[in-house]
Amino acid sequence: MSEHSLEAIVDADLVTQWISQIGSEPSAAVPLLQAIQNKYGYLPRKAMDLIIANSAINGSQLYGVATFYAQFRLKPVGRHMIKVCHGTACHVQGADRINTSLRHILGMKDENEDTASNASYTVENVACIGCCSLAPVMLVDGEAFPKLKGADAQRHLKKHARDHNEILPGHQEDDKETASGASS
Amino acid sequence: MNNGQMIITIGEGTCGIAAGAKEVAKLLEQRFPNATFKTVGCLGMCHREVMVEIQNEDGKTFLYGNVDKKNLPKIVHFHRGEGSPPEKLLIRSSDAPDTDSGRYLTGQTRIALRNVGQLNPTSMEQFQARGGYQAIEKILRSGITPEQVIEEVKASGLRGRGGAGFPTAVKWGFARNAPGEIKYLVCNGDEGDPGAFMDRSLLEGDPHSVLEGMLIAAYAIGASRGYAYIRAEYPLAVEYFGLAIQQARQAGYLGERILGTDFSFDLKIKEGAGAFVCGEETALLASIEGQRGMPRIRPPFPAIKGVFGKPTIINNVETLSNIPWIINNGGQTYANIGTHDSKGTKVFALAGAIARGGLVEVPMGTTIRHVLEVIGGGSASGRPLKAVQLGGPSGGCIPEHLFDTPIEYHAINATGAIMGSGGMVVTDSKSCMVDLARYFLEFTQLESCGKCTFCRIGTLRMKEILTKICAGEAVLADIDTLEELASQIGPASLCGLGQTAPNPVLTTLKYFRHEYLAHVTEKRCPGGICKGLITHTIQNETCTGCSLCKRQCPVEAISGTIKKPDTWVIDQKVCINCGMCVEVCNPDAILVV
Numbered sequence: 001m002s003e004h005s006l007e008a009i010v011d012a013d014l015v016t017q018w019i020s021q022i023g024s025e026p027s028a029a030v031p032l033l034q035a036i037q038n039k040y041g042y043l044p045r046k047a048m049d050l051i052i053a054n055s056a057i058n059g060s061q062l063y064g065v066a067t068f069y070a071q072f073r074l075k076p077v078g079r080h081m082i083k084v085c086h087g088t089a090c091h092v093q094g095a096d097r098i099n100t101s102l103r104h105i106l107g108m109k110d111e112n113e114d115t116a117s118n119a120s121y122t123v124e125n126v127a128c129i130g131c132c133s134l135a136p137v138m139l140v141d142g143e144a145f146p147k148l149k150g151a152d153a154q155r156h157l158k159k160h161a162r163d164h165n166e167i168l169p170g171h172q173e174d175d176k177e178t179a180s181g182a183s184s
Numbered sequence: 185m186n187n188g189q190m191i192i193t194i195g196e197g198t199c200g201i202a203a204g205a206k207e208v209a210k211l212l213e214q215r216f217p218n219a220t221f222k223t224v225g226c227l228g229m230c231h232r233e234v235m236v237e238i239q240n241e242d243g244k245t246f247l248y249g250n251v252d253k254k255n256l257p258k259i260v261h262f263h264r265g266e267g268s269p270p271e272k273l274l275i276r277s278s279d280a281p282d283t284d285s286g287r288y289l290t291g292q293t294r295i296a297l298r299n300v301g302q303l304n305p306t307s308m309e310q311f312q313a314r315g316g317y318q319a320i321e322k323i324l325r326s327g328i329t330p331e332q333v334i335e336e337v338k339a340s341g342l343r344g345r346g347g348a349g350f351p352t353a354v355k356w357g358f359a360r361n362a363p364g365e366i367k368y369l370v371c372n373g374d375e376g377d378p379g380a381f382m383d384r385s386l387l388e389g390d391p392h393s394v395l396e397g398m399l400i401a402a403y404a405i406g407a408s409r410g411y412a413y414i415r416a417e418y419p420l421a422v423e424y425f426g427l428a429i430q431q432a433r434q435a436g437y438l439g440e441r442i443l444g445t446d447f448s449f450d451l452k453i454k455e456g457a458g459a460f461v462c463g464e465e466t467a468l469l470a471s472i473e474g475q476r477g478m479p480r481i482r483p484p485f486p487a488i489k490g491v492f493g494k495p496t497i498i499n500n501v502e503t504l505s506n507i508p509w510i511i512n513n514g515g516q517t518y519a520n521i522g523t524h525d526s527k528g529t530k531v532f533a534l535a536g537a538i539a540r541g542g543l544v545e546v547p548m549g550t551t552i553r554h555v556l557e558v559i560g561g562g563s564a565s566g567r568p569l570k571a572v573q574l575g576g577p578s579g580g581c582i583p584e585h586l587f588d589t590p591i592e593y594h595a596i597n598a599t600g601a602i603m604g605s606g607g608m609v610v611t612d613s614k615s616c617m618v619d620l621a622r623y624f625l626e627f628t629q630l631e632s633c634g635k636c637t638f639c640r641i642g643t644l645r646m647k648e649i650l651t652k653i654c655a656g657e658a659v660l661a662d663i664d665t666l667e668e669l670a671s672q673i674g675p676a677s678l679c680g681l682g683q684t685a686p687n688p689v690l691t692t693l694k695y696f697r698h699e700y701l702a703h704v705t706e707k708r709c710p711g712g713i714c715k716g717l718i719t720h721t722i723q724n725e726t727c728t729g730c731s732l733c734k735r736q737c738p739v740e741a742i743s744g745t746i747k748k749p750d751t752w753v754i755d756q757k758v759c760i761n762c763g764m765c766v767e768v769c770n771p772d773a774i775l776v777v
Contacts, residue, residue: 029474030457034416061475068476068633070458071416088379088573088609089535091623100762104738127458127627129417130381131199132535132609133230133542142419144202146233149767151736 006076006119010046014039016054024055029065032057033072041077041122070127078115078122080164082140082157087128089135094149098138099123101150105157107170120166121157190219190263191239195301197226197388198420199542203233208251212236215260225389227301228543229288230535232275238263246277249285284561285540291559293521294545295529296345296505300389305424308431311392317437319511320399324443330360333404337507339515341527346372346463346500347578347605348680349593355497358487359405362495369407369451370491370498371398372468373414373421376460377576378627380607382531383501385543387414387421390505391428397504399437400511402449405497410451411472416458426453460577460631464679465498467633478633479679500605502531522548526592530603536573536610539564544608546591553587556610567612571695575604577624577631578684580691581617600691602684616711617696618703622650624688628681639682642673646689653700655716656707663700667693712776715761719777722752726773733765733774 018035022028032055036047043066052059066072084090084098102123103109106116115122131137134146138153145156161168192212196205213221227235232249236259239245246269248259258270269277276286294300303310311317323333338353359367371394375383386394394412402410412429414422429451432438440448454472461467462477469491471477490496506528510518519527526548532555535541539561546555552572556562563569571581580601582589589595596603611620629643649666652658670686670693677683693700702708709717722733722742727749734742741759744752754765754774766774 027474030471034455034457064476065474068459072457088576092536092609092611092615092620094763097762097764097767100738101764126417127376128378130384131202132379132381132533134199134202135535137202146202150764151768
């Protein structure tokens with residue numbers, strides 16, 4: 001898979017519109033980056049260039065800010081975003097296992113990889129999302145799934161993939177057997 | 185209050201929605217089309233979400249927890265006049281108000297959380313019906329001076345609830361006396377401590393109280409502009425607080441010449457972008473200015489020179505939500521609650537290995553044991569509780585034998601932990617304190633802004649050593665190095681992040697040194713957590729041969745023939761000890777040693 005296939009096509013008018021709405025002064029850097037990322041899921045190079053060219057924010061400040069805050073990413077994302085909470089409560093209750101099981105079913109073998117090879121899902125670890133009593137938790141496209149075991153995470157993801165016509169690269173079709181095994 | 189109509193109230197905070205509140209609400213609307221439906225913020229009983237309160241036509245009320253679409257018919261059945269209320273779901277009712285699970289709520293003293301879960305956070309009318317905006321009205325209409333407001337807060341003894349515990353009135357006094365035409369008030373809602381969600385619940389459950397607190401604070405220090413800095417990870421809080429600002433502006437509580445007086449104040453929301461260090465005042469200010477969130481040397485303190493160089497006061501969400509109550513009820517009334525050292529109440533986010541987790545507000549001086557056992561209902565698993573982690577990555581672990589420590593600044597500090605912002609994560613015997621310390625160091629190392637060398641490099645070295653210990657690759661001298669680093673990073677760091685980063689290590693070394701030693705000398709993890717020191721084996725006598733474990737195993741380490749328990753084995757050379765098999769094994773046949 002080439003990263004190129006995931007690159008977003010940036011609408012230049014939209015970016016200049018954000019600059020006029022949000023502001024062009026240095027203090028607007030964070031909200032501008034948030035607007036871009038909300039739209040494209042990451043910070044495409046072209047959008048960054050447009051901000052630098054059309055505002056009082058220079059490249060050093062913009063990239064400095066973009067690389068400082070955990071929210072921002074410069075790499076493209078898959079069509080759907082999974083966020084696995086790694087707050088304290090989730091950590092002590094096995095958030096790691098959610099990652100293991102999701103990466104397994106998404107066929108992600110390389111540790112540095114965070115997006116499935118067919119660009120369907122990106123798995124990101126996030127700091128506490130504040131639902132600690134429902135730990136461990138993951139968010140799929142913003143929808144929260146509480147009190148997960150590794151197998152639950154896979155089950156929810158399989159359903160999500162079915163509903164959105166996505167293929168899970170690491171998923172082998174042996175569900176029926178599993179179901180009968182579980183009841184025995 | 186009740187005119188023969190059924191009233192159904194559903195908690196729709198982030199926790200409730202995550203647990204499926206919207207679906208439950210929809211189903212109830214179908215079943216009871218004539219009932220009145222109310223939406224409220226999080227009641228704080230997060231362990232019982234989804235929560236529904238039903239008031240019958242006869243005025244009797246029933247509070248249910250753990251409601252989902254499967255058990256909903258039982259509730260519907262009862263409220264159609266058949267049978268008795270489903271006992272497992274019922275938390276309390278007007279017939280039986282004092283139940284064990286109801287003690288979660290009755291054991292609390294709610295001041296900061298007075299409205300959370302009691303009103304619809306998007307309704308300003310409901311807020312006003314509960315006495316909202318009366319404090320600011322009282323101040324502005326009866327000409328109470330800013331100095332008098334500061335005096336009242338001083339009498340309350342309120343200390344900043346964000347973690348540092350600095351007296352609020354003293355801070356306000358600095359900014360009041362600072363020269364300058366334009367001053368700023370900032371609400372710090374960048375609740376970054378993993379395991380803490382007090383501010384989230386307040387902002388999304390009772391946004392107007394925080395806003396009224398901001399108005400009073402702004403009046404006291406003479407600020408005309410403000411910011412509410414809220415984590416972007418809290419979308420509902422951002423939405424509801426934004427709505428509260430609009431409503432208050434329309435009602436004339438924000439803007440120019442508020443209520444016809446000379447006092448003007450307005451504010452904007454700034455969404456945080458995921459940097460723990462921005463909880464530190466000067467880093468937060470840099471972030472508002474659009475810069476990397478890096479702290480700077482103080483003095484000058486923000487009260488003298490803050491955002492855009494103007495005098496600025498930064499108050500935490502919980503601190504601010506206490507303010508209107510203090511003005512309405514008097515500082516002395518607040519000071520009557522708590523201890524000599526610590527006044528009022530404190531909100532905690534109780535989570536982890538506890539039976540009843542959620543938001544808990546207790547008077548200062550309450551013991552940790554009371555919170556864990558009476559309110560929290562003790563251990564969730566039945567295993568004995570081991571420790572409680574207070575104050576997140578900046579705080580420390582308090583072991584079980586110190587659970588009788590009263591919750592007050594002085595006594596908590598004496599244990600080596602800190603009060604912190606209110607995160608309270610409980611662990612039981614199946615936990616590893618070295619792994620927990622490693623988790624926090626990994627967190628602080630990632631979040632270190634990089635300005636101070638000791639914090640930037642020192643936390644990395646500490647994390648490396650802790651990782652080695654957890655992997656069973658450390659020697660005794662590593663523990664000495666760890667202690668040496670821990671003692672140096674604090675004093676050599678500029679801000680709270682670095683100053684407190686070693687706390688989780690220092691406290692676990694103090695109280696759980698034997699666990700460190702077991703990892704180093706015996707190559708054993710007593711809690712059965714550290715992957716490098718445990719093995720998973722199938723006990724064939726309990727195995728049923730169902731093959732569920734094989735299907736879950738991400739590395740194909742498990743093999744055997746279906747329904748032949750004797751044939752099942754885990755290949756130790758392949759196994760990564762992830763624990764997925766243990767989670768799915770119904771007969772509990774996998775042994776972790």
